[in-house]
Amino acid sequence: MALVNVVNMMVLDNPTNFQNPFQFEVTFECLQELEDDLEWKVVYVGSANDATRDQILDEILVGPIPVGVNKFVLQADAPVPDQLPNDEIVGVTVVLVTCSYREREFLRVGYYVNNEYVDPEADAAYEATCKEAQAQFDATPPQPSDGENNINKEFVPPPRPSPPKYPNLDLNKVQRQILADKPRVTKFPIPWGSPEEEGQQHRLQQQQQQQQQQQQQSIGGAGVGTDRTDDVMDDAEMKSSAMEGTPTLSSELPAQQQFFGTAAQSVTPMEM
Numbered sequence: 138m139a140l141v142n143v144v145n146m147m148v149l150d151n152p153t154n155f156q157n158p159f160q161f162e163v164t165f166e167c168l169q170e171l172e173d174d175l176e177w178k179v180v181y182v183g184s185a186n187d188a189t190r191d192q193i194l195d196e197i198l199v200g201p202i203p204v205g206v207n208k209f210v211l212q213a214d215a216p217v218p219d220q221l222p223n224d225e226i227v228g229v230t231v232v233l234v235t236c237s238y239r240e241r242e243f244l245r246v247g248y249y250v251n252n253e254y255v256d257p258e259a260d261a262a263y264e265a266t267c268k269e270a271q272a273q274f275d276a277t278p279p280q281p282s283d284g285e286n287n288i289n290k291e292f293v294p295p296p297r298p299s300p301p302k303y304p305n306l307d308l309n310k311v312q313r314q315i316l317a318d319k320p321r322v323t324k325f326p327i328p329w330g331s332p333e334e335e336g337q338q339h340r341l342q343q344q345q346q347q348q349q350q351q352q353q354q355s356i357g358g359a360g361v362g363t364d365r366t367d368d369v370m371d372d373a374e375m376k377s378s379a380m381e382g383t384p385t386l387s388s389e390l391p392a393q394q395q396f397f398g399t400a401a402q403s404v405t406p407m408e409m
Contacts, residue, residue, distance in 0.1 A: 139243060140169045140329045144206065146234065146246055148317035155226075155252055155311035159194060161211045161234055167202045172331060173239055174200030179213035182231040183221045190225075192216045215313075223302045227254050227311060241327040249316045254300035256310050267294045 142165060149160035159179055177197050183190030195213035211234065218226060229251050236244040274292045300306060 142166050143244060148315045151317055152312055152314035155308050155313045156215050158215060159213045163211055164208045166206050167204050170204055171202045174198040175202060176237040177211055178235045180233040181216040184225050192220060218303055226303050227252050227300050243325045243327045245323045247321045251314045253312050254310055255312050
C-alpha cells in the first residue's frame, strides 16, 4: 500500500506565455511518518522522437512530511528553447510531474501542453486575405466550361501561413496552455520500509522460494510433477518483484513514449 497519495493537483497561471514558469498546486496525503524526504520533479518532453531533448525543469526535496493532508506549490522554470527542436516549440507536447521516495519513483502525472503562436497582426492580415479571396470567388460566376462538378463548387480559404521557426520565432507571441482537466497518472509499487526491513523481507522471500523449489523438485522426483511449474510465477516471486520496485509501466521507456502510443502504455485518468 502506498503511504503517499496525491489528492489533487491544480495547474496555476494557465494559459500563459511560453516563457513563464510552470506552477502546480499539489495536495497529497501521508498515511504514515516517513523517514526520508519526497523528491518532486518536473520534466518537459521536448520531442516525441528524441528522448535526449527532455528537460528536467526543476527537482526539489520536500520534508519532513507530517502525517495527514499537505499542500505546496511546485514551481519550475520554462524550458530552454535552445535545447528544443526548432520546429517543435510550437505544437503539442507533454509535461510530467513525478514523485520519488529514496530514489524510487512511485507517481507520475502527465499533462498535454499546447503551445500556440498568437500574432494579432498576422491573423488580421490573414482574415483580410480570406475576405478578398471570398469576394473574388463570389464575383466570378461558374463557367459552363468548368464542368458540372464545378458549378456548385464551394469556396476554399487560402492556407494559413506557418509560424516562423526558432530563433526567428518571437517567444513573446507563443501561448502555452496545459490541458489541466485531463491529467494522466501512472503509479509504481515501491517498498516504503527502512533498508533493514527491506533486507529482512527479501531474505524471508528467498527462503520461501527455496522451500517451494525444493517441494516442486520433490514432487517432480516422484513422477507426479509437470513442466508447467517452470512457466508460472508464484505469489512469492510476484511479491519479490514488487518489493524490488518493478513498475506497472516500464520505467526504462523514454518519458515521451509513455504518452505517445506505446504498447506498454496503461495510464489512466486521475480521479481527484
